[in-house]
Amino acid sequence: MSCCSYINSTGRAVMEGSDPASGMLQLLQRRFFIPPDHHHAVSLLKGKTCAYGPLGVDLKRNMLEQWWSAVVRSRPQVFGISTLHGIGAKGAGEVEDLLNQRDLTKEQLGERVSELLQQRQPFRTSLLQGALAQYVPSLELTNRKLPFGLAETGLCYRPEDGDSDAIGCSSEVTEASLTWFCSPRTSSQWLDYWTRHRLQWWRKFALGPSDFSVCDVRDDELNKSTLRGVKVLYQFPWGTETLETLWMLSDAELLRNHTGSQAELQCRDGKKIVLPHILSLSANVDRGVLAVLFNSLQHIQKVDSKQRLHQRTVLKLHPTLAPVKVALDMGKGSTSELRQVCEGLLHEFLDMEISAWPGYMDTTQSSMDKLHTKYDEMGVLFTVMVGENTLENGLLLVRNRDTTIRETMHISEIRQFILKYISTAENV
Template sequence: MLTYCIRRRLFVTSHNVSVDICPLHVLLQVSKHSVKSSDGGPDAAGDMLQLLQRRFFIPPDPHHAESLLKGRTCVYGPLGVDLKRNLLDQWWASVVRSRPQVFGISTLYELGDKGAGEGNHKEKLGDSVDELLQRRQPWRTRLLQGALAQYVPSLELMNRKLPFGLAETGLCYQPEDANSDAIGCSSEVTEASLVWFCSPRTSSQWLDYWTRHRLQWWRKFTLGPSDFSTRDIQDEERNHGTSRGVTVLYQFPWGTETLETLWMLGDAALLRSHTGSRDKLQCRDGKRVVLPHVLSLSANMDRGVLAVLFNSLQHVQKVDSKQRLHQRTVLKLHPTLAPVKVALDMGKGSTSELRQVCEGLLHELLDVGISAWPGYMDTTQSSMDKLHTKYDEMGVLFTLMVGENTLENGLLLVRNRDTTIRETMHISEIRQFLLKYISAAEKI
C-alpha cells in the first residue's frame, strides 16, 4: 500500500494536480453508488462481484472490487489473472502475431531522461518519501509516446516503407474521474496499444479498417455481440491535434462504457516527438516520399475483462425430474478465454487408484497447454449438483469424472458446461478431443 500511495503522490506532483491525496479509508471503502440493472432488476454489479470473489477471480477486498468496476487495474485472484492474461494473449495474437507489418515494443513506466531513470533504479531503501517526491518523475499516462519515440529505429525494419505499426501492452497511470470520491489519486490501467503509421492519403481508410477490426475482435468472444458498438467522437469531444476519433463501447447494466479509443493524429504528434530534421521521419509510399500520419489505438483491458465477464454471465432456468424449477448460473466464457478448461473429479471406487488416474490425466493435459483444475484433491464431500454449480460459475468448459468404469475399461464421464450433456468417452481420447474443441473455437 505504501508504494501504491507513493506512486499516486508522484503522479499528482508530476502532473501538477492541485488536490489532496486520498485518505486511506476512501481507498478501502466500497462505492456508495448502487448500480442497478437496466431493466430495474437486482444489483447486477453487486451480484457479479460476489460471484467473482466467491470463485477466485478477485480477492474479497472491497477496494479491488471497486477498482475493477471502474475499469482500473486491481489485484486479481488465480482465475482473474489467467482470464486477463488470456485476453491479452488473444489481443497480441490478433494485432501482432498475425501481421508482418506490426512489431512489438517495450517502454519504461517513467517518461524522464535516462539519467533520472537510472537514479531511481539505484535508490536505496533508506531514502525518504520526500526525496522520491522531489524527483517529480512523470509516470506515463499512455503508451503512445513510447511508440513515437521508437519510430525512427523501427523504420529500418520496414526499409522505410509504409504502412507499419508498433504494439505494446502495459500499465499506465491515470487520474480518477472528477466526480470520484478518490479525486486527486492516480490509478493503474492495463492498456493495449497499437500505433499505426501510414500515408496521409490512406489514413482515413485505415481508421475505418481498424475500427471494424477492433469491433469484430471484441464481438468474437461474447454471447451478445450487439452489446458492443462503435461511436464517432464529436468535434467538441476531440483532443487537440486530432482530426477524427472513434470509440468501441460496451453496454453494461448501468450504462455504456468505453473499451477502446481510436484517434487519427495526423503528423503533429510525430513532429513534436522528434524535433529537428524532417528528413529522418520521411518514408516511402510507393514512389512518393511522405511524412507519415499516425493512428493511435488504445484499449482498456481491465474494463475489457469486466465486459467479457458481464457478457458471459447467464442465468438459465431448468426443471428437474420432480418438476421443480431451478436457476443455473453459468459463466459461459469463450473457450480461448476460460481460465480453466477442464475440472478433474473422481467418483466412487478405490480412492488411491482413482487419484493416480486423475494425476496422470492432469499432467497429460497440462503438458499440451490445457489448464485443468484438480478437483479430486478436495476431500470435502459435495454432491454432483454442487460441483457443477461451482464449475459453472468458474467458467470451466468440461468436467471429467473418473470412476470405477475408468479403472475397468478406461471410460469416464464428460460433462459439457454449455449444454450440460454428459457422455462417456475413453480416457485415451480426452486430450485430442479438447485440443480440437479449443482449436475450433479459436478459428470462429
C-alpha cells in the first residue's frame, strides 16, 4: 500500500505507515477481511459500509446475529420489522394518511402529495422512520399495552461533507436499530436501562472493556423533540468515535409522522391511556466491526530458545464473533488418507454449523510457525492437525489460539469440545 492519509469521521488525518491504523488495514487486506482496494479501507475508517472479504462478511454477520439475539430474542415485546430503503424523511405512511383525508379536493390532494414527494430523499437516512410508520399496525400485537419495541437492521444513506474527497468512499452505513415505545413516566428509566444494556453488550466481546464508554449528549446538540441523548463510544488510536446513539424522544415525533386521529396512537400504561414516548437506539455496525477488530488486536513479544525476539500478532476475537472457529491441516503421513480424514471432519463441522477453514487444501508448503502466524492473524480459534497418529489411533493435535497450548485429543471429542468452548464464552 502506498503511503497516504485517510480521513476518519472526526476529520483527522490518519497517516498510513505512521500509526496503528496502517498496520490494522494491511492485516485486514492480507487476511481476507476487506478487499485490497484503497477506497474500501477509507470507507471502513470513516465508519461507512465497504466491500467485505470472506472473513469480514462472517465477522459482520456474527455481530448482527449477536445484536439481534441480545435485543430481540432475549426479551418479550420486541418485534422484528423490515422497511423499504426509499422511506426517506417523509415516509409512505404520510402519503397514505393524505389519501385517507376526505376533506381535501383532488387539486389539494395532488398538491400535498407533490410536496411530499419533493421532500422525500432517494434513500432512508435512518431506520427510525420505518419503525414509526409501522407503529399503528404493531399495536395489535401488544393489545395497545406499553412498553414494546420494533427492531430492524439494514443499510442507510448518510453522505457527509468531504466524502467527495475520498474517491469511491461509500455513503452507506449498516445500522442496527431498536425503537422502544414506553410511557412518559418511565422513559427516563428505560433510557438508563438500555444504556447499561448496550454498554454491557459491547464490553462482552472486548479484550479491553474500558475502551468502551458512554457519555450524555450535550443539551445544545438536542433538537426540539429530543429530551435526552446518550452515546456509546470507542477509543480508537486516533480518538473517540460514536458506535451507538440513544435518543429519548417526546410524543411529538409520533404526532409528526401520523397526522390522523390521536386516538389511534394511544396506548395503555396500566389503567391510564397515554401517548408513548420513544427511545431510539441506533448502532453503526460497520464502525462497530472496526472497533471490535482494534480491540481484539494484540502484539505479543516472546524470546525463542536461541534468545531471538519474535512478535506474535493475533486477532483475539471473541469466540462467538470469530469468523473461523477451526482450521484443518495435515501433518506427516499418507496424503490421500489424511485428506480423506480432513474432508470428513470438515463436513461434520459444517453440519454442526462450526465454521471451518480447509487449510489442508493449500498445496504450498509452509512451516508450522508461518501457519500459526496466518491463523492467528485471521483470528482462528483452534488449529487441528491431522497426522499419522490420527490414522493409527484417532488422535489429533489441537492448538489453542489464545494460549498457544497444543494438546492431544481424540477425533471423536473435537466437535463437542469446540461447541462447548463457544457456548461457554457466549454465556459469560
